[in-house]
Amino acid sequence: xxxxxxxxxxxxxxxxxxxxxxxxxxxxxxxxxxxxxxxxxxxxxxxxxxxxxxxxxxxxxxxxxxxxxxxxxxxxxxxxxxxxxxxxxxxxxxxxxxxxxxxxxxxxxxxxxxxxxxxxxxxxxxxxxxxxxxxxxxxxxxxxxxxxxxxxxxxxxxxxxxxxxxxxxxxxxxxxxxxxxxxxxxxxxxxxxxxxxxxxxxxxxxxxxxxxxxxxxxxxxxxxxxxxxxxxxxxxxxxxxxxxxxxxxxxxxxxxxxxxxxxxxxxxxxxxxxxxxxxxxxxxxxxxxxxxxxxxxxxxxxxxxxx
Amino acid sequence: xxxxxxxxxxxxxxxxxxxxxxxxxxxxxxxxxxxxxxxxxxxxxxxxxxxxxxxxxxxxxxxxxxxxxxxxxxxxxxxxxxxxxxxxxxxxxxxxxxxxxxxxxxxxxxxxxxxxxxxxxxxxxxxxxxxxxxxxxxxxxxxxxxxxxxxxxxxxxxxxxxxxxxxxxxxxxxxxxxxxxxxxxxxxxxxxxxxxxxxxxxxxxxxxxxxxxxxxxxxxxxxxxxxxxxxxxxxxxxxxxxxxxxxxxxxxxxxxxxxxxxxxxxxxxxxxxxxxxxxxxxxxxxxxxxxxxxxxxxxxxxxxxxx
Numbered sequence: 046x047x048x049x050x051x052x053x054x055x056x057x058x059x060x061x062x063x064x065x066x067x068x069x070x071x072x073x074x075x076x077x078x079x080x081x082x083x084x085x086x087x088x089x090x091x092x093x094x095x096x097x098x099x100x101x102x103x104x105x106x107x108x109x110x111x112x113x114x115x116x117x118x119x120x121x122x123x124x125x126x127x128x129x130x131x132x133x134x135x136x137x138x139x140x141x142x143x144x145x146x147x148x149x150x151x152x153x154x155x156x157x158x159x160x161x162x163x164x165x166x167x168x169x170x171x172x173x174x175x176x177x178x179x180x181x182x183x184x185x186x187x188x189x190x191x192x193x194x195x196x197x198x199x200x201x202x203x204x205x206x207x208x209x210x211x212x213x214x215x216x217x218x219x220x221x222x223x224x225x226x227x228x229x230x231x232x233x234x235x236x237x238x239x240x241x242x243x244x245x246x247x248x249x250x251x252x253x254x255x256x257x258x259x260x261x262x263x264x265x266x267x268x269x270x271x272x273x274x275x276x277x278x279x280x281x282x283x284x285x286x287x288x289x290x291x292x293x294x295x296x297x298x299x300x301x302x303x304x305x306x307x308x309x310x311x312x313x314x315x316x317x318x319x320x321x322x323x324x325x326x327x328x329x330x331x332x333x334x335x336x337x338x339x340x341x342x343x344x345x346x347x348x349x350x351x352x
Numbered sequence: 353x354x355x356x357x358x359x360x361x362x363x364x365x366x367x368x369x370x371x372x373x374x375x376x377x378x379x380x381x382x383x384x385x386x387x388x389x390x391x392x393x394x395x396x397x398x399x400x401x402x403x404x405x406x407x408x409x410x411x412x413x414x415x416x417x418x419x420x421x422x423x424x425x426x427x428x429x430x431x432x433x434x435x436x437x438x439x440x441x442x443x444x445x446x447x448x449x450x451x452x453x454x455x456x457x458x459x460x461x462x463x464x465x466x467x468x469x470x471x472x473x474x475x476x477x478x479x480x481x482x483x484x485x486x487x488x489x490x491x492x493x494x495x496x497x498x499x500x501x502x503x504x505x506x507x508x509x510x511x512x513x514x515x516x517x518x519x520x521x522x523x524x525x526x527x528x529x530x531x532x533x534x535x536x537x538x539x540x541x542x543x544x545x546x547x548x549x550x551x552x553x554x555x556x557x558x559x560x561x562x563x564x565x566x567x568x569x570x571x572x573x574x575x576x577x578x579x580x581x582x583x584x585x586x587x588x589x590x591x592x593x594x595x596x597x598x599x600x601x602x603x604x605x606x607x608x609x610x611x612x613x614x615x616x617x618x619x620x621x622x623x624x625x626x627x628x629x630x631x632x633x634x635x636x637x638x639x640x641x642x643x644x645x646x647x648x649x650x651x652x653x654x655x656x657x658x659x
Contacts, residue, residue: 121581129582162582168571169578199537199574215574220536228531229524230506259567260605263598264475267506267522271476274428275436275469291570298567 049103050074052111054344055095055155057118058174059084064098064112065341068105073341075102083117083124091124092148099153112155113344115177119144119157129162129171136161136180136208137350158347161210170215174340175201178311181343182334183208191306192299194324194331196292196316198223202299214302216295219316222288231266231287234273239284247278247285252323255293262294288319296323303327309334354381356410359418361651362402362462364425365481366391371405371419372648375412380648382409390424390431398431399455406460419462420651422484426451426464436469436478443468443487443515444657465654468517477522481647482508485618488650489641490515498613499606501631501638503599503623505530509606521609523602526623529595538573538594541580546591554585554592559630562600569601595626603630610634616641 050066057063060082066074081094095112104110119127125146130138142159160173175195183189188207195201198219204211226235254265269287272278278286308324308331310317317333324331357373364370367389373381388401402419411417426434432453437445449466467480482502490496495514502508505526511518533542561572576594579585585593615631615638617624624640631638 162578164582168575169582170574171578171581214571215578216570217536217573218570221570224531224535228535229527260601261566262569262605263523263525263528263602264521264605266524267477268475271469271478271522274478275471275476294567295570298569298571 047074048101049105050110051105052113052348053099053102054341055112055114055116055118056174056177056340056344057114057116057123057157058082059117062094062098063337066102067341067345071345083120083122086124088124091118091146095153095155096148096150104152108152109154110152111348112153113140113143113158113348114155115158115340115344115347116174119159120173123157125157127157127159129160130176132161132163132210132212134161134176134210136176136183136210136347139176139180139347140350158344161213163213168214170213172201172213172215175203175311176210177343177347178336178339179203179205179210179343180208180346181339181341182309182311184342184346185334185339186309189306189309191304191308192302193309193311194296194299194320196310196312196320200295200312202302204302214299216298218291218295222291225266225287226284231269231283234269234278234283235280235287237280239280241279241281243279243282244285247282247287248289248319249285251286251289251291252293252326253289255290255295256297256323256327257293259294259297262290265290289323292319292323296320296327300327303329307332311336311339355408356412357381357417358412359420359655360406360409361648362419362421362423362425363481363484363647363651364421364423364430364464365389366424369401369405370644373409374648374652378652390427390429393431395431398425398453402460402462403455403457411459415459416461417459418655419460420447420450420465420655421462422465422647422651422654423481426466427480430464432464434464434466436467437483439468439470439517439519441468441483441517443483443490443517443654446483446487446654447657465651468520470520475521477520479508479520479522482510482618483517484650484654485643485646486510486512486517486650487515487653488646488648489616489618491649491653492641492646493616496613496616498611498615499609500616500618501603501606501627503617503619503627507602507619509609511609521606523605525598525602529598532573532594533591538576538590541576541585541590542587542594544587546587548586548588550586550589551592554589554594555596555626556592558593558596558598559600559633560596562597562602563604563630563634564600566601566604569597572597596630599626599630603627603634607634610636614639618643618646 143156203213450463
């Protein structure tokens with residue numbers, strides 16, 4: 046792979062830093078990544094982490110190299126805070142809201158895109174990184190209007206109309222799975238092989254209850270423990286049940302968002318496949334959108350709306 | 353206080369061991385406690401912990417001293433497993449289901465009461481300790497029929513008819529508060545003074561949403577974080593909001609259990625007062641029942657139904 050690029054697209058999340066070189070035709074020339082996520086860095090360490098990853102990149106034109114960054118690097122605890130755009134928000138305004146952190150030495154010219162916030166009637170809410178994937182979706186599928194589901198640690202549900210975010214919600218589904226698995230009484234039922242043959246059946250049982258009764262989540266969670274004590278449920282079944290219950294509850298609670306259009310699912314393909322199955326159970330069509338493709342398309346689109 | 357007793361009532365929970373001497377008129381002659389809860393003991397250490405706490409007690413009659421125990425000492429990981437009674441269950445059968453662990457030396461004669469389980473259509477569920485408080489309630493208020501709410505780490509909702517448990521549910525409300533406060537992203541908004549003046553307003557805001565939309569819990573939780581990032585919510589407000597949201601969700605999800613009769617609330621008075629306020633918001637009457645009084649009355653009643 047070459048080390049040449051017209052500019053570099055960067056997704057700087059809490060856990061990882063990922064970068065793609067892009068040529069003047071919009072094609073990816075290289076892909077690199079580092080474990081130096083925002084969560085592991087102090088403010089002073091960001092510029093060094095970027096130099097380390099991209100120091101040898103040769104700009105295809107000119108002397109400086111534009112590095113367009115989305116994600117948690119722009120958070121208050123990140124490199125340099127990029128104030129949120131407030132929803133309803135047109136994502137064509139992302140670049141205009143970018144901030145420009147200083148680099149001690151010259152050649153890299155980083156800009157960090159803002160996240161999007163929501164205040165008032167829809168409830169306070171924030172996203173950082175997802176807005177760029179959403180702009181990417183709008184670029185990949187012009188004219189799309191409907192709800193977008195972005196499964197993950199903090200799943201997002203977004204009403205998108207072209208490049209405009211109308212409103213959004215967050216469900217702490219992935220994080221809930223992790224804290225309950227690791228720190229709650231349910232951990233006793235979730236030790237051992239979690240990906241065994243019983244996982245699928247557990248998932249089906251959990252997702253069915255979550256979809257039908259999202260209001261019963263706190264009562265149904267304890268079934269994980271009781272099921273292993275009374276019915277000999279194994280750890281793989283329990284893990285599947287917990288995962289299914291949480292995903293079913295998330296979808297069941299947001300059922301009123303889902304319209305007639307196909308729901309784009311942006312996230313890891315493994316997780317999105319589970320969501321697609323759960324959505325199908327309630328008659329909703331969905332399709333998987335590759336998260337990396339969406340973020341690169343989003344950074345490319347953001348760059349094109351230069352003021 | 354005397355060290356004489358006709359028998360000793362013991363509540364052996366996960367965190368603590370509590371004991372009360374009882375005379376032949378049913379009055380409490382002494383109260384003692386130790387931090388040697390079931391969670392801190394290996395199987396071999398239970399008899400020693402009991403001797404340590406009660407070794408000097410003089411039996412009012414005879415040579416041996418009956419020690420009647422309820423709670424987690426009878427769990428599989430406890431002293432000696434006391435198999436569950438299965439609901440629907442008449443609590444007058446508790447003593448008959450008791451197990452008798454051995455003591456290395458003579459004078460103390462312990463018996464551990466069973467917990468109650470539920471299988472099948474109501475969902476797998478278990479309780480240990482609460483069943484004895486419920487028998488106590490039945491003794492303190494003969495003929496009571498209706499739903500009982502037992503707020504706590506794992507709150508119980510129980511359909512009780514006299515001494516009979518018809519069905520029950522568990523909500524992991526207290527534990528959810530703790531794991532989210534300690535281990536989730538919400539912890540960033542919950543550091544500092546949590547019991548400040550903003551806590552009450554946060555509780556009111558949370559309980560209102562939880563009662564109205566228990567199905568939205570996973571979406572509303574993230575408001576804790578977003579509220580502190582966007583609206584300058586302080587840690588006391590955030591803690592109140594989280595507590596109110598969880599309690600409101602628990603009650604909102606179990607609304608269909610609540611009939612016309614006053615709901616007995618058994619638990620810590622601080623927590624029960626919060627629940628009473630939340631219940632009042634939806635027009636449900638409730639009253640606080642002292643948890644210690646209930647457990648002593650329950651052990652006394654269990655002892656009276658000797659076969």
